[in-house]
Structures are given as C-alpha cells and as structure tokens.
Amino acid sequence: MTTTSPIPAATRAPATDAHALTGKRRIAFASYVDENYLPGFLVLLKSLALSNPGVCEDFVVLYDDLRPGSIAKIRDLHPRIVLKRVDADHYDAYKKGDQDNYLVRKAYFILDVFRIREYDTIITLDTDMVVLGDLGELLRLREGLAAVPQFFYGRHKLNSGLLVIQREYLTDEFCAKLDRCGRSGDYELDKHDQGILNAVLDGDFLRLDARYNFVKRRLSGDLPVPDDTAILHFTGRHKPWQGGESGYSQAEERWRSYDLDDADFHAAYLACSGGLHHDLLVHYGTPHVARTGDVEAARKVAAAHIASGDYQDAVDILSGVHIPLDEAWPHEVLGHALMSVSRYEEARTQLLLAAAAPNRAATAYARLAQMAWVHGDNTEALKYATAGMSVDPTHRPSRLWAQRAAAVPSQELGAAEDQLAHVAFYMDRQGNAGDKLLPESVRSAFGPDTGSRRWYPVHAHRLFDEAALQRVNRRRGLVIGGGGLFIPDTMPNGNSAWQWNVPDELLKRIDVPVAVFAVGFNAFDGQSYRAGRFRESLRLLVEQSSFFGLRNHGSIEKVRAMLPDHLHGKIRFQPCPTTVTRQLVPDWQDPAERDDTILINAAYDRAGLRFGHDYGYFLAQMAQAVRDLGELAEVRCVAHSLDDEKIAFDLRREHGISLPVIPMYDFENKEILDLYARTKLVIGMRGHAGMIPFGAGTPIISLISHPKMAYFLRDIERPEWGVSVHDRHLAARLVERSKDLLADHAKTVADVHGRQRELWRATEANAADLRVILGG
Known part of the structure; x- marks a missing residue:
C-alpha cells in the first residue's frame, strides 16, 4: 500500500526534537x-x-x-x-x-x-x-x-x-x-x-x-x-x-558540613524532606541500597522507577532486599511493579501482604481489584474494590474499580461474523472527555452504525487471553484505535509495553484482518519507551496489520525510527477521526449562530513534563491573557477531566480571577460536539481540546506542552495556531492570535473547513482500502 498524505512532503517541516516542538526550556548548570x-x-x-x-x-x-x-x-x-x-x-x-x-x-x-x-x-x-x-x-x-x-x-x-x-x-x-x-x-x-x-x-x-x-x-x-x-x-x-x-x-x-564521604552523602540525600528528583534518587539510592540493604530506601528508589516507567528496575531493586512480612509499603510497591510487568501471581501475593496493614490496605485492595478486572473477573474485582472502600470510603481508585467491575456489559446484538472487533480505551464515567468520545469517533469512520450491532468492544487494558482471541477471530476484522494507546504508563503491562495488554503469541494467532487506525505516538518531551519489549511488540503489530495508520506525521517519523527499514512502507497517514467530525456525523449542521465565548482548557497530567520550572510563569501569563481575552468574549474553562479544573482554582487563588468551569467530563458525546461547535474559539492544551473543536469547524489555538500538538498543526500547515506554554510572551501572543482569528470569524472558520477537507481526502482514500481489507 502507498502512504496517503494531504500535505506534499516538500512542504512539511523535518523531524524536530521534542523540546524544540514544545518550546520547553532546557536548563543547565555549568562550572569550569x-x-x-x-x-x-x-x-x-x-x-x-x-x-x-x-x-x-x-x-x-x-x-x-x-x-x-x-x-x-x-x-x-x-x-x-x-x-x-x-x-x-x-x-x-x-x-x-x-x-x-x-x-x-x-x-x-x-x-x-x-x-x-x-x-x-x-x-x-x-x-x-x-x-x-x-x-x-x-x-x-x-x-x-x-x-x-x-x-x-x-x-x-x-x-x-x-x-x-x-x-x-x-x-x-x-x-x-x-x-x-x-x-x-x-x-x-x-x-x-x-x-x-x-x-x-x-x-x-x-x-x-x-x-x-x-x-x-x-x-x-x-x-x-x-x-x-x-x-x-x-x-x-x-x-x-x-x-x-x-x-x-x-x-x-x-x-x-557538605564534605561527606559517599555513604554519608547518599544517606543524607535519601533523608531529605520534600520531593526528591527521580534521577538523583535513583543515582544515589541504588548504591546505597546495594551497600546497606535498606528496605525503605529500596522502596523509594522503586517508586521513582515506577513513576518514570522503569517497572523492571523497580522489581529488581525491591527483589534484591529482604522485606519483612510486616513492612506493608514495600510489599505494596513491589506488587505494583510486578503487576506492571505482568507477573500477576507474584504481584497478588505482595499486595495481599500489604493489605494486612490498615494504612496501606485501601491502595493494595484497589490494585488487587485492578488485576482482577484486567483478567476479566468482575466479581473478584468488585470484592476487592469494596474492601478498599470499607477501609477508606473516600479512596478514589477503589471507587473507580468498583464502578468498572459493576458496569453492565454491552449486549452483542449483531451476529459475530457481521461485527468488527474494536480494541480501544473505553473511558469511565467522569473520565477524560476526549478519550470518551474517541472510540465512537473511530467507529464512525467505518460507517454510521457505531453501536453493538456492528461493533464488538475489546478494552485495551484487559488481558487479551485465549477466550478473547477466540471472540476476536469469530469477527470479520479487528480495528485498533481510540485512546492514547502508544504511551508506556497509563496502564502498564509487560506483555506489550504499550496500552493493549496483548502477549506476542496471541497477537500472532489473530487470523482476521487487523487495521491500526489513527493511533498516535503519545510520549511526552522527556518521556520514552525504554524497554525493548515495546519495539518487539510494535514490530509484530506492524507485520500482522493489513492497515497501519498513524494520526500525524510526527508519530510516523517516531514509529518508523523503531522499525526495520522493510516495514517503513506499511506506515501511512490516517488523521484522527475527531478532526473530520463534520464529514463523519450523519446530517451534520454547522451552527447558525455561535455563543460569544472563548473556551480555555489546561491539562495537568504529568505536570512536571508539561511545565518544567515554568508553571508559575504560565499561570501569571494566563491570568493576563484571560483579562485581555475577556474584552473579546466571555472566557470559560472547559475541563476534559476533573484535574483540568486546577487552572480555575489556581487563577482564583493566585491572581483573583474567577473563571466559570464547564465540566465536560460529565458530558455525553453529542454534548461535547455541540458545545465545541457553538463557541467562537478554543484555546486548549489537550490534544483533543484542539482536534475535537477543529473537527466541529471551530477555530483553535493550541497551548503546546506536548509534541503531538505541534505535530497536528504542522500537518494542517498552521503552526501559527500554536503557542508554547513556555513562550516568553505567552499572554501577548495568545491575545494577538485570538484577535486575528476573531477579526474575520467567517474567514477563519472557512480556513478551518479548508484544512479539514485535506484531512478528509486522506481519510476517504484510506477508507477505500479499508473496505477491501475488512469488507462491508
């Protein structure tokens, strides 16, 4: 198959380092x-x-x-x-x-x-x-x-x-x-x-x-x-x-007082109060643990490894020390690490030991519930989640796993042979609004029927076992896409090292056509897929796929760099279907009138990777921008997830600005699209706080804290619609560009529609191939 691209290769910017795309400041100390x-x-x-x-x-x-x-x-x-x-x-x-x-x-x-x-x-x-x-x-x-x-x-x-x-x-x-x-x-x-x-x-x-x-x-x-x-x-x-x-x-x-030998220095660092930096903690803690066998130090180092996605390193350091039976916290961290490399039985033993201590029981029970759910045992998952809530009624992870375990599975209304199996991250209630919309959006690219008559859901985070393989092989094809699947840490596993928990031997035995559709390479600036396991799983996935489409050319460049040359030609450009919503939704009608609003979204997951040392600066600049933008339209905060409301809290506390909050995490998919279609401008930090409103025909400005934002704007040839969260003149640039986009709003909307048509051409060309591959 040939790669379809709406943008001539000669006009696309070359591959760029992540920090250059995000504008994240690189800081160094120096001495002679x-x-x-x-x-x-x-x-x-x-x-x-x-x-x-x-x-x-x-x-x-x-x-x-x-x-x-x-x-x-x-x-x-x-x-x-x-x-x-x-x-x-x-x-x-x-x-x-x-x-x-x-x-x-x-x-x-x-x-x-x-x-x-x-x-x-x-x-x-x-x-x-x-x-x-x-x-x-x-x-x-x-x-x-x-x-x-x-x-x-x-x-x-x-x-x-x-x-x-x-x-x-x-x-x-x-x-x-x-x-x-x-x-x-x-x-x-x-x-x-x-x-x-x-x-x-x-x-x-x-x-x-x-x-x-x-x-x-x-x-x-x-x-x-x-x-x-x-x-x-x-x-x-x-x-x-x-x-x-x-x-x-x-x-x-x-x-x-600082002229210490190595042993005393390492011990002094580990005893420091406050947040210890991952790199320093690992650098000093590893030799300290090797020298002393200190269990508490091993726990700290293992937790740092987990936070950066180095799960096997966490297993290794805690497995190398003797953990007393009554030391609950190290057992819990080891259980977490073992679970993250898919050594589930060993993880269960460690977490049961941790659950014996009241101060760690809720977290241990939540992880046990998660493991049971991953294995498809809702009854066991609900039992453990309930135990976690009995220890701590406010424990949010236990409540989440209880909700997942108690969810009523969708009914298989269609005949298996008429259905497509669909691997995606199916978001929970009050989960990220973009991820909630995405699976339905992916399905809409294959036809107007997005329900259970035509589709059989396969949650990416559940272990893909023999029973799951049989169910998929009874369908007429498998579509993979929906959610941040190529990211190492949302729900880690040792089988694939990305979000679909699929062992190689079962992936090889899928005998229906496989289509990877609009998946993105979602690693942050400063985050990487360290394990060779991911590369091997990725290579096998590409080999098994009849169609392999990534949502931006930046992701294509990153993925090709991980593959042998002979597989490069299989990687093609398939825009995220949220960017062409107006073309996919049956009988779509652009709004006759728009609300006089500007919606702002900020994201706080992995805040250290997004902001570095610049969060205080970002907040002050956003405060100034909100004041100035208020002269153009009413400014509101749109929260894709609960954590996104932080910008409203911080603006009020630090700068005395009250910003109305729209809880989009509570919205149904149609409500999400309706709101974004009706506003005049969206200034968003999440990928889908840009792609969803763009797909609904609304002008956007991206607050760039992740390379994928720049990738998308580069693909549509509008890099000026992005401003780094680290930009020295962030407020002034946001206001200036907002004024430019709003000055002739009809012209700007027409430009959005024109950019969208280019993405739609690529989608249509791919759809023709997919109809041959999957039938129907």
Whole structure:
C-alpha cells in the first residue's frame, strides 16, 4: 500500500526534537573544573543536591586537564554530567595581567560557557561555592543576564561567580564582543573573566540579591552565615579544602558540613524532606541500597522507577532486599511493579501482604481489584474494590474499580461474523472527555452504525487471553484505535509495553484482518519507551496489520525510527477521526449562530513534563491573557477531566480571577460536539481540546506542552495556531492570535473547513482500502 498524505512532503517541516516542538526550556548548570579545584567542585555538587533535592538539570563541566579518575568521581555525584573540553588556546590571544601564571590563564576558561548552544538558560557556579538554599528563583528567570553586584565596587559591576545566562547571550555575536575586549586589553586585567564581562556589559545586567552570591569577605571577623544565604562564595586565595583562613570558621564549617564521604552523602540525600528528583534518587539510592540493604530506601528508589516507567528496575531493586512480612509499603510497591510487568501471581501475593496493614490496605485492595478486572473477573474485582472502600470510603481508585467491575456489559446484538472487533480505551464515567468520545469517533469512520450491532468492544487494558482471541477471530476484522494507546504508563503491562495488554503469541494467532487506525505516538518531551519489549511488540503489530495508520506525521517519523527499514512502507497517514467530525456525523449542521465565548482548557497530567520550572510563569501569563481575552468574549474553562479544573482554582487563588468551569467530563458525546461547535474559539492544551473543536469547524489555538500538538498543526500547515506554554510572551501572543482569528470569524472558520477537507481526502482514500481489507 502507498502512504496517503494531504500535505506534499516538500512542504512539511523535518523531524524536530521534542523540546524544540514544545518550546520547553532546557536548563543547565555549568562550572569550569580543574584538578586543583576538584575538591571544591565535588562539595559543590553535594551541596546542590542536598539543598535542592528536587532539582536535577544537566551539569556542564568545562575542563582541560581532568584525569579519568577525577571524571569518574564527578559522574558518581551527578547523573547528568555533560563534559565539554575548553578551547584553551583560544584565550592565549587575550591580554592578561600576568601571562605566565597558569591560574590566570585558566580564569578565562569559564567564558567558554557562552559558546554553548544546547540550552536556553545556563547557571554558572564557581567551584569555590557551596549551595545552602533554594535556587528556584534562579531556575525561573527567563530574561537577560543576571548576577549579584560586587561587594566592594557598588552595583555597576557584577561578581561573575554566579551568572544566570539566557539564550540571547549564548550567541556568536556576544562571544565576538568578549573576544574583542579580551584581545584589546580594554578591561580590568586583574579581574580576568569578570573584568571582561563588566567591560562588555557596562552595568547592563539583572541584579540579584546578594544571598545568591554571598562572598566570604562579608563575614570577616568570624561572623555567622545569614540564614537566608542561598550560595556562599569562598573568594580569595584560601579555600576550605586547602586549610581555610583565620577569621571565617563559621563559614568554613558550613562548607565542611557538605564534605561527606559517599555513604554519608547518599544517606543524607535519601533523608531529605520534600520531593526528591527521580534521577538523583535513583543515582544515589541504588548504591546505597546495594551497600546497606535498606528496605525503605529500596522502596523509594522503586517508586521513582515506577513513576518514570522503569517497572523492571523497580522489581529488581525491591527483589534484591529482604522485606519483612510486616513492612506493608514495600510489599505494596513491589506488587505494583510486578503487576506492571505482568507477573500477576507474584504481584497478588505482595499486595495481599500489604493489605494486612490498615494504612496501606485501601491502595493494595484497589490494585488487587485492578488485576482482577484486567483478567476479566468482575466479581473478584468488585470484592476487592469494596474492601478498599470499607477501609477508606473516600479512596478514589477503589471507587473507580468498583464502578468498572459493576458496569453492565454491552449486549452483542449483531451476529459475530457481521461485527468488527474494536480494541480501544473505553473511558469511565467522569473520565477524560476526549478519550470518551474517541472510540465512537473511530467507529464512525467505518460507517454510521457505531453501536453493538456492528461493533464488538475489546478494552485495551484487559488481558487479551485465549477466550478473547477466540471472540476476536469469530469477527470479520479487528480495528485498533481510540485512546492514547502508544504511551508506556497509563496502564502498564509487560506483555506489550504499550496500552493493549496483548502477549506476542496471541497477537500472532489473530487470523482476521487487523487495521491500526489513527493511533498516535503519545510520549511526552522527556518521556520514552525504554524497554525493548515495546519495539518487539510494535514490530509484530506492524507485520500482522493489513492497515497501519498513524494520526500525524510526527508519530510516523517516531514509529518508523523503531522499525526495520522493510516495514517503513506499511506506515501511512490516517488523521484522527475527531478532526473530520463534520464529514463523519450523519446530517451534520454547522451552527447558525455561535455563543460569544472563548473556551480555555489546561491539562495537568504529568505536570512536571508539561511545565518544567515554568508553571508559575504560565499561570501569571494566563491570568493576563484571560483579562485581555475577556474584552473579546466571555472566557470559560472547559475541563476534559476533573484535574483540568486546577487552572480555575489556581487563577482564583493566585491572581483573583474567577473563571466559570464547564465540566465536560460529565458530558455525553453529542454534548461535547455541540458545545465545541457553538463557541467562537478554543484555546486548549489537550490534544483533543484542539482536534475535537477543529473537527466541529471551530477555530483553535493550541497551548503546546506536548509534541503531538505541534505535530497536528504542522500537518494542517498552521503552526501559527500554536503557542508554547513556555513562550516568553505567552499572554501577548495568545491575545494577538485570538484577535486575528476573531477579526474575520467567517474567514477563519472557512480556513478551518479548508484544512479539514485535506484531512478528509486522506481519510476517504484510506477508507477505500479499508473496505477491501475488512469488507462491508
């Protein structure tokens, strides 16, 4: 089969890294490190982790003479070290106060940081610093070049020990300015790199509070370090690791408190309060558990592995320690991990042990109910879910599994041989509105009859066993599509490592035509399918399929990269059917009039991957946007899921803005379409908060926090209809683009219809092939 595409290949943007599509800021720390200052740098790394346990960004190490053993020590202390050798010879042309002093020569090497192009924000730290407090404010900075003014020279000059550098300074042009100044010698020669920066900037820098670069000299006379000090800087010749200096014992004691051996450092990190960063927790916790057999530490590390989708790693670390029978929480986490790799019987044993403890019983019972439901045993699932609610009547997961187990299965009204089996994620009541609509939308692409006469449902999350195989093989074909199926973590399993819980041996025995229809590659920026299991299952699925259609070209690029070359030609473009709703719904009528409203949707699942350090900024920008958009139309929040209401709560609490909330998670499918068809504009962060209104003929602007949003806009050749949640001018861009789309609304709607017709042509071409494949 040939790949059908409404957009000529020459006009489509090339494959792009996820962070470039989402606009998510890439942040790094950086230091120049040599052998003399290595002891200080190792303590700096420890202090950064212990003072900011939830922060783990790349740490760029600029170096010229580090030994392999020294590099190994550095890597032991940080999981995201990026080594960059400096161009030492480049600085030989600079005029210096003392050309023969090797330390003077090295003082310029930190300027190589301005030659780095991979990051949006770089925070430089001198190796004679120790981090004592929260650096969140620095991570949230987005403009200019920020530093603390010098202690002795007033506010016109900066101290270069700490710099927060934004992308506009990480350019060839700025590097050329530094070079001209250095080669001319027109700067304070005895201030080295700092002298050059001050000469070039001439006071044009963002001034930070002194607590972010609190120089030792402020404490002369053995004064105590102020409680609010975030970074203490041991300026001068005498460094703490070299014996220190008289008159600064209290300051040096703070430095020595972080000069820990590996065992004490790992234990100290694991004892930190607050959220521990996954990468650091795994990096420090793994050797700690291997050394001590600490069960509680193993539980924490396993939970971190689960949160990032590394389920087998979670099983391995907890299986490697002895868990006492009465330690319920580790049993529960191990049960969760075993369940996620489809070792169900072992998981059941662990969860029953956990259920014996009152404080873990509700969660353990909910997982037992989930496993029973996955195996098709509704009676057992309801029993466990009820037990969970008896322990904790407010336990939401237990209530969810009780509802699923008690649901009345649809009646098989049609003859099996006339039906198509349909693998999808069938959303629960009060579930995500987009996923609720999607299975019906997929079915509508195959004809107007979307009910049980023609369709036999197969829930993707239930184990596809021998009985399920027999039921599918009695149908005339199998359609797979509906819900975020190519994502590793919504309902993990070890059989396929994606959302359909199908073992390879049963997938091979499906003997009816298989059509994968409009599935998307849904991994977030920063999320990946780590297991080879997914690749193998994917390859087998493509081989078994008579039709394999993905909903955007970005997904096609990602999936082809995981397949052998000979299978690339089987992957074709099939738009999500929600984007062509006007063509699929029988007797569709565009609204004669529209409500004078703008609907806003924000998503909060995997918030760390969506927002990074920028949520506060995003919220402030949305507050300004809501105020300004209110002059164009009434602004309302449309919640696809319960969690989507958070934006309304946060806007009210943080910015005093009240936003009416529409609980779309309670809507029936027709109500969802009607609401989106009647509004003037939808500004949405969820994929289907863009695709559903677009399919209903309504203009959209996407709040991009996931690559799939950019993929869709790229396919319809309207990238300007998207704005990154990280955009520096988010509010202004949203308002400007909203005004543009609303200025001539009829013209904008006509443009939506035109874009939709291109997607419909691809769908029609595929439908002709599908009729041959599936019949009917």
